[in-house]
Amino acid sequence: MSVSPAPTRHPWLAVGALLLLVAVLGLLRRPPVAHVSDDEAGGRAILLALAQSAEREHRLLAPAGSNAYEFYLSVLGLEPDDAATREALQRLFPAATKVVEQTIDHGELDEAERELRLLRDFDADNYLLALLAGKLAAQRHLEVRRHEARAAILQARARRAVQPAR
Template sequence: MSRLASLAPRQRVLVTVSLIALVAVGCGVYFWSKGGSASGSTTAASGNPSTSGGEDSGVGILLDLAKTAVSEKRLVAPAGSNAYEFYLSVLQLDPQNKVALEELHESFPVASADVERAINDDNLDEAQRELSLLREFDSTNYILSLLGGKLDAQRQLQIRQDEARAAAMQAQQQSAGNGSML
């Protein structure tokens, strides 16, 4: 008696479905690794500039993700799912990609305003991350220098406020300690 036949009917169904799923995943991975004709024609049909080989579909996918992020106003945030990161990834695959370069230039004023908003909201770690992202694209831009100065000033102000609060708490604890000794 075979091992499969000795399993209960439910277990046989589960094993069969699992094997079918495994084969389907294997075929999908094989097709994807070969850069199947369907993904290449989709990129070409979308009008996205392409590169050669397997990078072709990667660039197209990243450009589509970036376009979606722009339409959803996710230029520099959240981390890992924003237009700037997608466009910069495109440029890693295709450094001369005109679509990515143009979109990065066009969205720069709004993206830098997002960084300034994060600074004004005292979300300084996020502002630092976003500023670093913009500097990855254009490290010589004077607006980024100004934002960097504003971020540093805001950090200094926050440090002074924290020190003042700590000093006030320490003074309060000392006065409470002196009052209990009397």
């Protein structure tokens, strides 16, 4: 007596299992996809929101630690090839250079130097930044001369006060 195999009750289960196996094998052959962690994606979203808020409030370069340029540069730190962030920085660049120039004109030279560094972090070879650096250096030179002149006046007054009256 020969034993014949039992008839399959659910032929669609075998077909489904075969399709599942093909799908799994197809996934295994794909190259790994660069995955951005949820923390990085969340951090990027937060930084972009902060940058856009700072931009709306016209905080392009100041205050330190809470301005659009620093937030956008932080996004580039997470994703160096982020075209939208690079475009935003490029769009803000002309207004930001005006901010640096105004800061120099107001005599806030240390702040202007910090702001200029931010712009250089984005576009170190821009000729406008070279011009602004020259203006900043000239203002620093003038400031040194003013301090020297003030010191000379104070020394002359001090000498006169010490000399006996004639």
